[in-house]
Amino acid sequence: MQAVKITEKVYWVGAIDWNIRDFHGYSTKRGTTYNAYLVLGEKPTLIDTVKKEFYGEMMARIKSVIDPKKIKIIISNHSEMDHSGALPQAVAAIEPEEVYVSAMGMKDITAQFHQELKLKTVKTGDKIDVGGDTISFVEARMLHWPDSMFSYLEKENVLFTNDVFGMHYATSKLFDDENEERMWLYEAEKYYANIVLPYSDIVLRFLDQVKKMGLAPRIIAPDHGFVWRKDPAKIVNLYAKWAAQAPKNKAVIVYDTMWGSTEKMAVQIADALREGGTEVKQLSMHACHRSDIATELLDASALIVGSPVLNSGIFPSLADVLCYLKGLRKKGLVGATFGSYGWSPAPIDELGKMLETMGVQVVAPAVKSLFVPDETVLKNCRELGLTVSKEVAKKLQ
Known part of the structure; x- marks a missing residue:
């Protein structure tokens, strides 16, 4: 040596x-x-x-x-x-x-x-x-x-x-x-x-x-x-x-999925964000580590979180990453939530509250799908993506 x-x-x-x-x-x-x-x-x-x-x-x-x-x-x-x-x-x-x-x-x-x-x-x-x-x-x-x-x-x-x-x-x-x-x-x-x-x-x-x-x-x-x-x-x-945490026109979508419903919603939101002129990172917790998500969020303006409901709660991987991101205290984010459920949509509403405790400004109502999203739900996902894109543009003016 x-x-x-x-x-x-x-x-x-x-x-x-x-x-x-x-x-x-x-x-x-x-x-x-x-x-x-x-x-x-x-x-x-x-x-x-x-x-x-x-x-x-x-x-x-x-x-x-x-x-x-x-x-x-x-x-x-x-x-x-x-x-x-x-x-x-x-x-x-x-x-x-x-x-x-x-x-x-x-x-x-x-x-x-x-x-x-x-x-x-x-x-x-x-x-x-x-x-x-x-x-x-x-x-x-x-x-x-x-x-x-x-x-x-x-x-x-x-x-x-x-x-x-x-x-x-x-x-x-x-x-x-x-x-x-x-x-x-x-x-x-x-x-x-x-x-x-x-x-x-x-x-x-x-x-x-x-x-x-x-x-x-x-x-x-x-x-x-x-x-x-x-x-x-x-x-x-x-x-x-x-x-300085100066953001750019970028949104990070963080989600997990059980049978693919939440992922279908994420894809529509991501496509609408691109349509609105916002760079998108669509990150599944099946494939990404929490620390890589934190890295992508460093120069982002928006955080959008999606979860299926499991055992009357949000999916564990989302609880993990949100706990982690909360401690990093990223400033200046707007956000929104979405997810699928089988019996009760209440845990998806909890996602919005979790974002607010992180200091994220929630700018749209949560989009929720009973089991597999239909055309109406997918349309609502696109509207959510476009709304977030417009809010990001406002913040960057």
Whole structure:
């Protein structure tokens, strides 16, 4: 296992997880990386660790550069277990002079490991001398945990950003200029939509704060995905765009079906939306993962949800995805509902109430079909699609 040189003083010593396919209910079809960084100098410094299972890989990469016992400082920018899981083992093996965390990091790591790691807290504006260079700290609370912070290696002009500006993307090509944009852009967007989206207002304020501080790093080194060395401004600009939640003329139809009736309704709604000039994504829960739906919704203006009735309730896959989307708090959506039933249509009415609790503006009555939709029901579906398309156009004026 070899470290990867980033600058004359900075090495990547992380791990590549090629096989992970689920990350807290988020579908990671391309795996991920757990990035850790070694800063050389009079006081060699390890910035973040890796998931516990990859401790050996991280240590082997460190050993390819220096004896781990020579590391004097460990910095934990984020206490989530995919970055701090190997921290207790690393502290035991390295025996560093200091381990730095944010104040909330102190609380979280203590609660997770229940052992004495001799942690020291730092806050925005604090600096430490690592011998020949200085690391300064910027707290990034709720991006995306309360403990999150950035570490900035001043002379080398490298900003270590924990989960911010990252993506779940396993690659042996560890720099932005080595990866094709068509391969990584969707994964970066998906990461934002599924992890960072609820904190978009904080993202905008934080980007403004960093700008006012005069930080313009030549390299951005996140804890997932690759390192931004050629064009770090690209991912910063993408975050600003996604955080603004500026929608386009696009509707997402999310549905499930038992005997095909709800799907017939979805097809008519989708066709009417296209007729009205609205881009459509028709996504069946039989074929799509909740995290892919969240990604499609990132730049959408409308969410239309359809469900059959099962056991006097909505179909379980719809309850799952709506619970998930509610937590992501996407703003500015209009919406509508539809579905088929055999005895009682009441659960379909519940869909509308669920959308309203998510902050979605319901703009049309639910379309309901007793068993298989007839021509009247299908006509009502088309009218629903056209109504939503018109409402989307109004919002975009």
